[in-house]
Amino acid sequence: MHTEQRRRAADLFKSRGTEFALLANPANVTWLSGHALPVLTGMSPFAGGPSLVWYEDGEFTLIAMEGTTGGADTEVISYPWFTYQGPITSSEKLADIVGGLLKKAGRRPVGAELRHLPAQFKPEEAVVVDGWLDPLRMVKTADELVLMRRLFDLTGCGHRAARQGLQVGMREIDVWGLVATEVERQAGRRAALACDCVVSHRQDNSGGWPQDHQIRQGDSLILDLGVGLDGYWTDSCGTYYPGEPDREQAALHRAVEETLVYATSLVKPGAAASEIDRRMREFLKKAGYADYPHHSGHGIGTVTHEEPRITPYNPLRLQAGMVIMLEPGGYIPSKNAVRLENAVLVTEDGCEVLTHHLSS
Amino acid sequence: MHTEQRRRAADLFKSRGTEFALLANPANVTWLSGHALPVLTGMSPFAGGPSLVWYEDGEFTLIAMEGTTGGADTEVISYPWFTYQGPITSSEKLADIVGGLLKKAGRRPVGAELRHLPAQFKPEEAVVVDGWLDPLRMVKTADELVLMRRLFDLTGCGHRAARQGLQVGMREIDVWGLVATEVERQAGRRAALACDCVVSHRQDNSGGWPQDHQIRQGDSLILDLGVGLDGYWTDSCGTYYPGEPDREQAALHRAVEETLVYATSLVKPGAAASEIDRRMREFLKKAGYADYPHHSGHGIGTVTHEEPRITPYNPLRLQAGMVIMLEPGGYIPSKNAVRLENAVLVTEDGCEVLTHHLSS
Numbered sequence: 181m182h183t184e185q186r187r188r189a190a191d192l193f194k195s196r197g198t199e200f201a202l203l204a205n206p207a208n209v210t211w212l213s214g215h216a217l218p219v220l221t222g223m224s225p226f227a228g229g230p231s232l233v234w235y236e237d238g239e240f241t242l243i244a245m246e247g248t249t250g251g252a253d254t255e256v257i258s259y260p261w262f263t264y265q266g267p268i269t270s271s272e273k274l275a276d277i278v279g280g281l282l283k284k285a286g287r288r289p290v291g292a293e294l295r296h297l298p299a300q301f302k303p304e305e306a307v308v309v310d311g312w313l314d315p316l317r318m319v320k321t322a323d324e325l326v327l328m329r330r331l332f333d334l335t336g337c338g339h340r341a342a343r344q345g346l347q348v349g350m351r352e353i354d355v356w357g358l359v360a361t362e363v364e365r366q367a368g369r370r371a372a373l374a375c376d377c378v379v380s381h382r383q384d385n386s387g388g389w390p391q392d393h394q395i396r397q398g399d400s401l402i403l404d405l406g407v408g409l410d411g412y413w414t415d416s417c418g419t420y421y422p423g424e425p426d427r428e429q430a431a432l433h434r435a436v437e438e439t440l441v442y443a444t445s446l447v448k449p450g451a452a453a454s455e456i457d458r459r460m461r462e463f464l465k466k467a468g469y470a471d472y473p474h475h476s477g478h479g480i481g482t483v484t485h486e487e488p489r490i491t492p493y494n495p496l497r498l499q500a501g502m503v504i505m506l507e508p509g510g511y512i513p514s515k516n517a518v519r520l521e522n523a524v525l526v527t528e529d530g531c532e533v534l535t536h537h538l539s540s
Numbered sequence: 541m542h543t544e545q546r547r548r549a550a551d552l553f554k555s556r557g558t559e560f561a562l563l564a565n566p567a568n569v570t571w572l573s574g575h576a577l578p579v580l581t582g583m584s585p586f587a588g589g590p591s592l593v594w595y596e597d598g599e600f601t602l603i604a605m606e607g608t609t610g611g612a613d614t615e616v617i618s619y620p621w622f623t624y625q626g627p628i629t630s631s632e633k634l635a636d637i638v639g640g641l642l643k644k645a646g647r648r649p650v651g652a653e654l655r656h657l658p659a660q661f662k663p664e665e666a667v668v669v670d671g672w673l674d675p676l677r678m679v680k681t682a683d684e685l686v687l688m689r690r691l692f693d694l695t696g697c698g699h700r701a702a703r704q705g706l707q708v709g710m711r712e713i714d715v716w717g718l719v720a721t722e723v724e725r726q727a728g729r730r731a732a733l734a735c736d737c738v739v740s741h742r743q744d745n746s747g748g749w750p751q752d753h754q755i756r757q758g759d760s761l762i763l764d765l766g767v768g769l770d771g772y773w774t775d776s777c778g779t780y781y782p783g784e785p786d787r788e789q790a791a792l793h794r795a796v797e798e799t800l801v802y803a804t805s806l807v808k809p810g811a812a813a814s815e816i817d818r819r820m821r822e823f824l825k826k827a828g829y830a831d832y833p834h835h836s837g838h839g840i841g842t843v844t845h846e847e848p849r850i851t852p853y854n855p856l857r858l859q860a861g862m863v864i865m866l867e868p869g870g871y872i873p874s875k876n877a878v879r880l881e882n883a884v885l886v887t888e889d890g891c892e893v894l895t896h897h898l899s900s
Binding site for chain 2: 206207217219220221222225226228229264265266267271292294295296297298299300301302306308310351353354356357360361364365367368369370372373374389390391392406408474475483484485486489491492493
């Protein structure tokens with residue numbers, strides 16, 4: 181399912197006269213190969229290094245540990261990993277493989293993602309290609325959208341668990357337990373989870389991992405949840421109350437909600453990211469609330485935050501096929517906090533909301 | 541609390557005439573600085589690269605994103621990470637810092653962990669120091685032991701949750717939900733979790749992440765659990781039954797248990813890893829069971845598996861202060877499976893068991 185990605189990347193390399201390349205940015209390795217890198221427990225101590233992708237004259241090959249699965253149509257060169265019958269030689273074996281490939285390039289230049297490539301594999305004649313593929317990842321393929329829709333639905337299950345389970349006296353980490361358990365229960369397997377899970381009486385109540393802060397009567401809880409599965413990430417944010425929100429909370433919630441609806445109406449091909457950002461902030465300020473101290477949104481895919489960033493400085497214009505998060509928020513330190521975040525798919529004439537946790 | 545580690549490393553560098561070094565192996569960065577690298581969600585997309593440690597003439601400095609905390613007595617050079625008001629320039633800023641440090645070395649050689657160091661930071665005159673610090677990490681400091689004891693206790697809470705909650709009809713992932721929730725509930729925050737969580741009727745019932753395999757009457761469940769917190773890891777394994785084990789299961793369980801007790805009796809300074817491995821396997825075979833298809837144990841610390849590996853080929857001799865895992869197992873594919881694993885601290889005249897999940 182990653183042939184379209186490889187076609188785009190091959191076109192780019194050809195247009196820039198790049199015959200060989202060694203790609204190491206995990207976001208690109210996944211995007212080119214379908215190989216989901218391990219996230220939850222970090223790199224295996226038995227891996228010889230991160231998984232890499234070798235590009236040569238129009239073709240891409242994944243280089244990864246034995247047992248690694250990529251997309252069905254991905255060529256893989258694998259090396260043995262764990263053994264208990266002798267010393268683990270994964271590093272040496274991976275070095276042999278990469279050495280052999282680099283030798284094919286001879287003295288010709290090799291494109292290399294030097295920010296992620298281990299120094300031991302640095303080509304003698306390296307052309308820096310860090311960032312080259314970032315713009316190509318912005319527009320999602322049909323297959324990516326199928327996967328991402330499924331993951332956004334899964335993410336919604338986590339929100340439902342928080343909304344239904346939240347009670348006065350629980351701690352942030354207790355609510356988090358409900359969320360994480362429900363997502364993995366629905367997935368039938370472990371999932372990487374990115375989050376903010378913070379109670380509104382925190383001084384900085386806009387984000388952070390769940391701690392043992394207790395939820396009191398009159399608090400709200402922000403749950404910003406991303407699920408990472410099969411190499412792709414989601415994002416989403418909801419704000420929940422252990423009882424009925426009071427008048428102040430309800431007013432803030434409504435203002436943020438209306439800002440999100442307004443933001444959604446701005447999304448269409450050609451719209452500038454900075455313009456969406458500016459108009460979202462103005463809309464919320466007009467409702468009488470302070471500007472939020474974070475971006476208005478961002479792209480998402482094989483990495484949790486990517487272009488297009490919906491930020492004050494970004495002139496980038498939206499294109500059909502992009503998936504962006506929109507996340508206005510209102511914060512009154514140590515008191516009230518609301519953030520609401522949807523994913524939208526930019527369509528030919530507007531957008532489609534991909535997340536349903538705020539309406540279900 | 542990492543001065544002892546830095547003293548050991550500085551002694552090594554001095555003895556080998558290394559004046560400058562750039563360390564990038566996450567296990568060493570944590571070990572030298574106390575800085576716990578992010579595990580659960582992978583490297584932040586706003587990080588300019590992995591955290592690094594710079595060594596210069598006896599002194600160590602952590603190079604990491606703003607907001608990073610190391611040990612209290614660790615020198616830190618930090619660079620700005622996320623901003624929404626302009627493009628994120630963490631990579632450029634980190635490159636400036638590292639470039640400035642490398643310039644100080646001039647044309648003198650710089651030790652570098654080339655397997656983990658990003659290629660963009662490769663020193664012109666690099667001396668490969670990959671693996672140099674591995675032997676130094678084996679013997680734990682008093683401070684490390686305080687932290688690890690606490691983490692082993694926390695790990696035990698996960699086992700208790702599985703033992704008490706396991707029921708016929710649950711799936712592996714449901715049991716896992718109990719385990720993960722209990723560990724994070726007790727920790728009061730999120731924790732990285734490494735695991736096997738497999739039901740005995742799986743064909744390969746020795747390991748794997750929890751899936752949606754259902755637990756049936758007559759099954760056992762292997763829970764191999766590692767908790768990663770504050771930069772350090774634990775490990776542990778227990779085998780649990782949804783009811784009373786039958787005669788065959790009880791006999792296998794007893795044999796593995798006795799192998800573990802026997803293994804523990806072999807641990808003392810001077811004992812060779814390969815000899816412990818050999819005798820553990822023989823002991824279990826004498827009880828009438830097939831050899832297990834994995835190592836007999838391993839060291840643990842800032843990485844889940846490290847030296848000393850308790851394996852057939854390893855001549856390494858134990859020293860007081862090492863923490864090793866011992867994990868004999870018996871497996872009858874698709875039928876019965878038992879693995880029991882304790883952590884032991886090698887003492888002057890034997891060892892002390894650090895895990896209590898099998899006896900409490």
